[in-house]
Amino acid sequence: MPVFEGQREQPVTGNYFVSAYPPFSAWTPAQVPALHTALAQSEHSEPLGAYVHLPFCQKKCDYCYYLSYIAQPSAVVDRYVEAVIREAELYAATPGIGARRVRFAYFGGGTPSTLSSEQLRRLISGLKSALCWNGIEEVTFECAPRSVRPEFLTTMRECGVTRVSMGVQSFDNELLALNGRVHLAEDVVRAFELIRQTGFEWVNLDLMCGLLGETEEKWRESVRRVIELVPDSVTIYQTEIPHNTQLYRDMRAGTLPAPMVSWDVKCARLGEGFLRLEHEGYTVVSAYNAVKDPRKHRFLYQDYLWRGADMLGLGVAAFGYLGGVHEQNEAGLDQYEAKIEQGVLPVKRAFHLSPRDQLVREFVLQLKLGEVPAAPFRERFGVDLLGELAEPLQELAAEGWLTWSREEVRLTRAGLLRADRILPHFYDDPFRNVRKN
Numbered sequence: 001m002p003v004f005e006g007q008r009e010q011p012v013t014g015n016y017f018v019s020a021y022p023p024f025s026a027w028t029p030a031q032v033p034a035l036h037t038a039l040a041q042s043e044h045s046e047p048l049g050a051y052v053h054l055p056f057c058q059k060k061c062d063y064c065y066y067l068s069y070i071a072q073p074s075a076v077v078d079r080y081v082e083a084v085i086r087e088a089e090l091y092a093a094t095p096g097i098g099a100r101r102v103r104f105a106y107f108g109g110g111t112p113s114t115l116s117s118e119q120l121r122r123l124i125s126g127l128k129s130a131l132c133w134n135g136i137e138e139v140t141f142e143c144a145p146r147s148v149r150p151e152f153l154t155t156m157r158e159c160g161v162t163r164v165s166m167g168v169q170s171f172d173n174e175l176l177a178l179n180g181r182v183h184l185a186e187d188v189v190r191a192f193e194l195i196r197q198t199g200f201e202w203v204n205l206d207l208m209c210g211l212l213g214e215t216e217e218k219w220r221e222s223v224r225r226v227i228e229l230v231p232d233s234v235t236i237y238q239t240e241i242p243h244n245t246q247l248y249r250d251m252r253a254g255t256l257p258a259p260m261v262s263w264d265v266k267c268a269r270l271g272e273g274f275l276r277l278e279h280e281g282y283t284v285v286s287a288y289n290a291v292k293d294p295r296k297h298r299f300l301y302q303d304y305l306w307r308g309a310d311m312l313g314l315g316v317a318a319f320g321y322l323g324g325v326h327e328q329n330e331a332g333l334d335q336y337e338a339k340i341e342q343g344v345l346p347v348k349r350a351f352h353l354s355p356r357d358q359l360v361r362e363f364v365l366q367l368k369l370g371e372v373p374a375a376p377f378r379e380r381f382g383v384d385l386l387g388e389l390a391e392p393l394q395e396l397a398a399e400g401w402l403t404w405s406r407e408e409v410r411l412t413r414a415g416l417l418r419a420d421r422i423l424p425h426f427y428d429d430p431f432r433n434v435r436k437n
C-alpha cells in the first residue's frame with residue numbers, strides 16, 4: 001500500500017510543519033504537574049536555551065497562524081516585556097533552572113523587530129539579570145523588512161544578537177500584496193544592506209514557496225533575487241494553509257483572489273530552489289535550509305533542541321521542553337499576564353515523555369536534517385534505533401523516501417522535500433492520525 005495513499009500531493013489544509021512530538025493535541029493541563037516536578041529537581045545535565053515569543057506585528061499576513069497582536073500601543077508592549085522578565089525570574093527561582101547557563105536564545109514572533117530600542121534593551125537586561133546569560137553561544141532575532149531601522153539594529157548588536165532572520169517570503173510586489181504582506185521587495189534590499197552594515201555575523205532570509213498566486217516565473221525570480229543578496233543562509237518554507245488564517249477562510253468562502261498552488265508544485269519549487277542554491281555554492285542542511293558555509297554557520301538552536309536540550313518557552317503561547325516534559329504557555333495575552341501577576345508560571349498544558357517518546361521525538365526532529373546517525377541513539381537510549389523503527393523504515397524505503405543501514409537513516413532528496421509528511425509515519429500508535437494542535 002503506498003505510504004501516502006491517494007492524498008500524497010493534495011493541497012491539504014491545516015498545519016504541515018512538524019514542530020513537536022508528541023503533537024500538541026496530546027498535551028494537557030492535567031500533565032502540568034510533571035513540569036513542576038522536573039523544575040523541582042536540580043540535577044539536569046542537558047544544555048539549556050530560551051525561546052522568547054514577541055507577539056506583535058504591524059499587520060496580519062493572510063497565511064500566518066502565529067499568535068500575534070496587531071498595531072498595539074507601546075504601553076501594551078512595555079507591560080508584556082515586564083511580564084516576560086518576571087516569567088524568567090519565576091523559572092530562575094526553581095532548582096531546575098537556578099544558575100544554569102543559557103547557551104542559546106531565539107527571539108521569535110510575531111515580529112520582534114517591532115519593539116522599540118528601549119523595549120529591547122529592557123527585555124535583554126531583565127533576562128540577563130534573571131538568568132545566567134554569560135557566554136551565550138547564539139542569539140537569533142526575527143525581523144520583518146519594514147521594521148528594520150538602523151538604530152534598532154545597533155541596539156540588537158549591543159544586546160548580543162548574533163543571528164538575524166528576516167522574513168522576505170517573495171520579491172514580487174504583486175504577490176506580497178496579494179498575500180497580505182506590508183513590505184515591498186525594495187524594503188528587503190534596504191533592510192538587508194542595513195543589517196550587513198551593522199556587521200551581524202549571520203543573516204538568514206526566509207522565503208515561502210507556493211504563496212497564493214505564485215507562478216513558476218515569480219518563484220524563479222525570488223530565488224534569483226535572494227541569491228543576488230548573498231545571505232549566509234536561506235530558509236524556504238512550503239506555504240501551509242492553517243485553519244486559523246485568512247487564506248483558509250477565503251478558500252472556504254470561494255473568494256480567493258488568485259489560484260492556490262498544489263502540494264506537488266510546492267515540493268517541486270522547493271526542490272528547484274535548493275538546486276539553484278546548491279549551484280551557487282550553498283549546502284542544503286535540512287528540509288528547509290541552505291547555508292553558504294555550514295562549518296561557520298551551525299544553527300545551535302536546532303542542533304541543541306533536536307538532540308534533547310532543555311529550552312525555556314517564555315511569553316504568550318510559547319512552548320518549551322524541560323527534563324523530558326513539553327510545556328506550552330497560556331495562548332491569550334490576558335490569561336498569560338494574569339498568571340504572571342499572581343506569581344505563577346503561566347503554563348497551560350504539558351506532556352511528560354516516556355524514554356520511548358523521547359527517542360521518537362529526537363529521531364523525528366533530526367530526520368528534518370536529512371540524515372540521522374544511529375550511534376548517538378545507542379549511547380543515549382541504549383537501544384538499536386533501527387530495530388525500534390524497523391517497520392516504518394522498511395515501508396518508507398520501499399517507496400523511495402529514505403535509505404537506511406545499521407549506522408544511519410538518510411532521506412532521499414524526494415523524501416527531504418516532503419519531510420514533514422514522512423515524519424508522522426514514525427509516530428507511535430496513540431499519536432498517529434491525530435490533530436496536530
Ligand SMILES: C[S@@+](CC[C@H](N)C(=O)[O-])C[C@H]1O[C@@H](n2cnc3c(N)ncnc32)[C@H](O)[C@@H]1O
Nearest residue numbers: 063064109110111142144167206237238239240
Ligand atoms: C514569525 S515569522 C518571521 C518574522 C516576521 N514575522 C515576518 O513574517 O517577516 C516566521 C516565518 O514563518 C513562515 N511562515 C509563516 N506562516 C507560514 C505558513 N502559513 N506557511 C509556511 N510558512 C509560514 C514565514 O516564512 C515567516 O518568515
Ligand code: SF4
Nearest residue numbers: 057060061064109110
Ligand atoms: S508572517 Fe510574520 S509579519 Fe506576518 S503576521 Fe505572521 S508573524 Fe506577523
